[in-house]
Amino acid sequence: MTTLQQVYSPNFHLSFEELCLSANVSAETMLELIEHEIAVPVTGEHPRQWIFHVTSVMTVKKAARLNRDLNIDWADLYLVLNLLDEIEQIKAENHRLKQRLNRKI
Structure with missing residues (x-):
C-alpha cells in the first residue's frame, strides 16, 4: 500500500498510462x-518509457x-498555466509579507 508520504515524495513517479x-x-490529450510542454516526462524516449513526477497529475x-x-x-495553455502559477506565488509572498508586517506593528 502506498502512503501519502510516499506519494508526495520527490521520488514518486507515474508511467504515461498511470x-x-x-x-x-x-x-x-496527454500527447498534446x-x-x-505542459506535461514533461522526467525520463524516457517514447510513451512506453516516459515517467512523470506525481505533481503532473x-x-x-x-x-x-x-x-x-x-x-x-x-x-x-502553457502561458495560462504559467500565469496562474505566478499569481499563486505572488499571493503566497503577499501573505508572508502581511504576516511580517503584522508582527512588527
Missing part, C-alpha cells in the same frame, strides 16, 4: 500536453479542465 488514468485524460487535470471549460487552445 498519468492518463490518474488525470482522467486520453492518451491523445507533452507536445506543448494536478497540472494535467487543470490543463484539461481549462481546455474543456474555457476552450483554451493547447498552445495557449
